[in-house]
Amino acid sequence: MSSGILKEQFSRRGVLRAGVASAAVAGVGGLASACSSGSSSSSDSKVLNVLVFTDQASANKLSTAAAPFEAAHPGMKVKFTGITGTDWNDFFSKLLTQIAAGNAPDIVSVATEGLQLFAAKGLAEPLDDYVKRDASELKSYFADVHPALIEAMMYQGHLYELPTDFNAGNMFYSTSLLESAGVGRPADDWTKDDFYDIATKIARKGGSAVPYNWVVRLWGSWTSWMYANGGNLLTEGKWDGGDWLWNTFYPNDPAASGRKGGWRWGDPTANSAPVVESLDYMIQLQKEGLSAKPDVGGGATLQGLFASNKIGMSVGGGFWAGGLHNAGMKTGSFDVQYFPKWRTQRHLFGAGGYGILKSSKNKDLAWEFVKSLVSAKNLDVLMPGNTTTFPRKSMMTAERYSTTGPKNWHVFYDTLTKFPETAPIPAPPYYQAMAIALNKRTTEAMSSGKAKAALDGLQSDLETAMKTG
Structure with missing residues (x-):
């Protein structure tokens, strides 16, 4: 839920091992003051430095x-620098270390997982004034982007990014494995019971699948079941503000009704009944042989297994389309x-974009470049080969x-x-600590x-x- 080309598209929404992420959390406290002191993003004012996760x-x-x-x-040049990592937490950790060392970029790709972290620590520049100034130029963009994606890029009433991609947690399935089990395509309104019935039929066929x-991980893990069951790890709320944006770009759009200034993640609710019930269901599936013991991290392993027809069904986003194709799976x-529906059919998603750092001495030019990236032509360059879902519906x-x-x-x-109730993954400013804890406790639950x-x-x-945090 990302942004930009990723080295391993299938690990895009996972979480990092505790050690690296802990270092990032421990070191972030002094970064805001370091950046606000006016440290230069580049020794050359004619260069825009852009840091991307690839x-x-x-x-x-x-x-x-x-x-x-x-x-x-x-005379202006744009320099792209790639940073690789296990997943977004790894990327954030390396970025924060780079900022602390006084080598901050002008622009950085940031996904849902890190947006509130950077905004809360004062590292990111709000885009409100730029968007208001260039409203007429941006109207075609906003008209093409669902308001849920825009709201996910807001924090405390301010907009920090223009979405360049997103991925919702849908259900991928092997057509041949379902057919061999005598099952056709599930209905749009299929349920948890329908899912269980299909899984049981695949299991009865035997074989290695x-x-x-x-x-x-947080995105598209057992948490997708949690959302469908009406639960969440944190109390959901909305920050006030953002009326200027909704009134300007979505005045008559029913999908913008109730939108405010970004998601406000409140008190933890990790042991509430719907959440416990959701994780219990995963334990049940594993005990019955309908699900394998899950690994911690991204989905690179799942990609290989799915492409080898070893998995009947798995949670995936739009990035699986290009990923499975690149892994050799044929169309069809x-x-x-x-x-599937449980108590609701609510989905979760993650989005990505490019943010401007407060420390940049080229903010105005950085905005012009960020603005240019959301054109259809440039989005094609940023994310080729159906390795994500574009925010512009026309694409x-x-x-x-x-x-x-x-x-x-x-x-x-x-x-x-x-499904208008669909929402971003819970990603508060202390996201990294939350992701580490989620990994640990999920593994504990599946083992015990x-x-x-x-x-x-x-x-x-x-x-x-x-x-x-």
Whole structure:
């Protein structure tokens, strides 16, 4: 829930091992003062430094997106620097270390997981004034982007990023494994019971395939079941503010009704009944042989297993389309459906964009470049090959997905419109500590078979992180 090209698209929403992330949390306290002291983002005012979550070879390919900007601003150069990592926590840790060392970039790719962290620590520049000034120029962009994605990029009433991609937690499935079990495509309104029935039928066929598989992380893990069951790890609320944005760009859009100034994550609710019930369900599936024991981290392992027809169903986002295609799966060998209904059919999502750091001495030019990145042409450069879901609905076409599949590609964007209660993953300023605790307690629950005890521990972990983070 990311942004930009990633070295491993299937690890894009996982969480990092405790050691690295803990270092980032421990070191972030002094960063705001370091950045606000006026440290330069570059020794050369004619260079815009952009930090992206990818390898350097992929970062170099992004220069195509900078060409129009450089042509319009003679003498200015855009330098893309890639940082690799296990997942977003790893990226954030390395970025924060770089900032603390006085080598802050002008622009950085930041996903949902880190947006409130950077905003709360005073590292990110609000975009409100820029957007108000260039409202007429941006109207076509906002008209093409679902308001849920915009709200996810807000914090305490301010907008910090223009979304460049997102991924909702849908359900991918192997068409051949379902067919061999005598099952067709699930209905749009399929339920948890329908899912269980399909998983059972796949299991009865025998063989080496596991009916369902998942990984331990926040995005698209057992947390997708938690959302469908009406639960969350934190109390949900909204920050006041943002009326100027909604009134300007979404005045008559029903999907903007009730939108405010960003998600406000309140007191922990990790051991509430819906959350416990959701994790208990994962334990049940594992005990019955309908799900494998999950690994901690990203989904790279799941990609290989799915492509080898070893998994019947798994949570995935739009980035699975290009990823499975690149792994050798032919069009028609996999498809996608909305996540099944439990008490609700609510989905979770993560989004990504490019933020401007307060320490940048080129903020105005950085804004011009960030603004240019959300054109359809540049979004194609940033995320080629259906390795994410575009925020602009007009870019979601049958022609685009004809080369990769899945057949029901419309599910990716329609998740936002069909299920208006769909929301971003909980990602407060202390997200990293929360992710570490979630990993630990989920693993504990799956090993012990005791969801309530593990989630009581998670509740305590989050209460502490909220106070100290």
